[in-house]
Amino acid sequence: xxxxPLTPRQTPRGTIAPVHPAVFDYLxxxxxxxxxxxxxEMEREAEARGFPIVGRxxxxxxxxxxxxxxxxxxxxxxxxxxxxxxxxxxxxxxxGTVICTDGKAENARHARAYLERVGxxxxxxxxxxxxxxxFRAIDGPFDVIYNDVDKGDYPEVWRLARDRVxxxxxxxxxxxxxxxxxxxxxxxxDVQPGWTEAIREHxxxxxxxxxxxxxxxxxxxxxxxxxxxx
Ligand SMILES: C[S@@+](CC[C@H](N)C(=O)[O-])C[C@H]1O[C@@H](n2cnc3c(N)ncnc32)[C@H](O)[C@@H]1O
Numbered sequence: 001x002x003x004x005p006l007t008p009r010q011t012p013r014g015t016i017a018p019v020h021p022a023v024f025d026y027l028x029x030x031x032x033x034x035x036x037x038x039x040x041e042m043e044r045e046a047e048a049r050g051f052p053i054v055g056r057x058x059x060x061x062x063x064x065x066x067x068x069x070x071x072x073x074x075x076x077x078x079x080x081x082x083x084x085x086x087x088x089x090x091x092x093x094x095x096g097t098v099i100c101t102d103g104k105a106e107n108a109r110h111a112r113a114y115l116e117r118v119g120x121x122x123x124x125x126x127x128x129x130x131x132x133x134x135f136r137a138i139d140g141p142f143d144v145i146y147n148d149v150d151k152g153d154y155p156e157v158w159r160l161a162r163d164r165v166x167x168x169x170x171x172x173x174x175x176x177x178x179x180x181x182x183x184x185x186x187x188x189x190d191v192q193p194g195w196t197e198a199i200r201e202h203x204x205x206x207x208x209x210x211x212x213x214x215x216x217x218x219x220x221x222x223x224x225x226x227x228x229x230x
Contacts, residue, residue: 014188016180018218027057027219034060038118042083053083054148054174058220062146062172065225066091069170071143074098077131077157078149082111082124084174088146089120098124099138101131132160141166147173151195154202162209167230171212176203177222 011017017024034056046053054062066074066088072095074088079100088098102108108126115121127134131149135157145161147154154173165171181188181196182203189196206214206226214226 011179012190014190015178016183018177018180018222019220024057024220028055031056031060036118038114039086042081042086042114045081046083051080053080054087055220058174058223059084059087061217061219061223063087063091065170065172066144069143069168069227071169072096073140073142074144074146075135075138075142075161076100076146076148077135077161078102078147079107079111079126080148081107082115082126084146084148085111085124086115086118086120088144089115089123092123094123096123099134100124100126101134102126102128103130104128132156135160135164140164141169143169145169145171147171148175150192151175151178152192152198154198155205158202158205162211162228165228167228169228171206171226171228173202173224175199175221176216176224177218179221182222 045051062084072092074092076085076088076098079085079102082100085098085100092098100111105128108128111126112121115124141164143166145165147157149157161171176199178196178199182200187196203216203224206212206224211229212226213229214224216222216224
C-alpha cells in the first residue's frame with residue numbers, strides 16, 4: 001500500500017511541475033527518516049489549509065545548504081508558522097539563531113507552539129512585521145538569508161540582502177520557477193499581478209551579479225541558491 005506523499009504534489013491549474021511528480025515522490029521517500037510527530041503535524045496542517053510551506057524535500061535541502069556553509073545565523077523573510085525555520089534550526093544547532101519574520105502575529109504564536117515541542121524555540125528569534133523593515137533594523141551580516149515573502153517583493157529583498165550575506169554565505173529563495181510561469185511567453189499572473197515578472201527580474205539580477213555564483217535548483221517550485229564570493 002503506497003504511503004501518502006510527504007508534500008502536496010498538485011501544481012496550480014495550467015502550470016508546470018518542474019520535476020515529474022513521480023520523481024518528486026521518490027525524492028520525498030528519501031527523507032522519511034525525519035518523520036516525527038511535530039513535523040508530520042505541520043505538514044498535515046499545510047495540506048489541510050492549503051498553506052504554502054516548502055515541504056519535506058525542500059526543507060531537507062535548506063538544512064543541507066545551511067550545514068554546508070556552517071550557518072550559525074540565518075535570516076528568514078516570510079516564515080509562516082515555522083516550517084522552513086524548523087529545518088534551519090536543525091542546521092544552526094544550539095547557540096545558533098534563526099531570525100524569523102512574518103506579517104501575522106498568529107503565525108508567530110503558531111510557530112512557537114510547534115517549535116517549543118521539539119526543543120527548537122530557543123534558537124528562534126521571531127519578529128512580527130514586514131520582513132524588509134525588520135531586516136533594515138537589524139545588525140550584522142548573515143550566513144544565510146532566505147526569501148519566501150510575497151513574490152512581488154522578491155527584487156527588493158534581493159537588493160536589500162545582497163550586501164548583507166557574509167562572504168561565502170548564501171542567499172536562497174523559494175518559488176524561483178513559479179511553477180513554470182517564468183518560462184511562459186505570455187505572462188501568466190493568476191496569483192497576483194506583477195508577481196511573475198518580479199520573479200523573473202529577481203532571478204536575472206542574481207544570475208548577472210558578479211559578486212555571486214548561483215544555481216537554480218528545479219526541485220518542487222525552484223529554489224535559487226546564490227553564494228557570495230570571497
Ligand atoms: C510562502 S509563506 C512562508 C512559508 C514558510 N517559509 C515555510 O516554508 O514554512 C509566506 C509567508 O510570508 C508572509 N509574508 C509575505 N510577505 C511578507 C513580508 N513582506 N514580510 C513579512 N511576512 C511576509 C505571509 O504572511 C506568509 O505567512
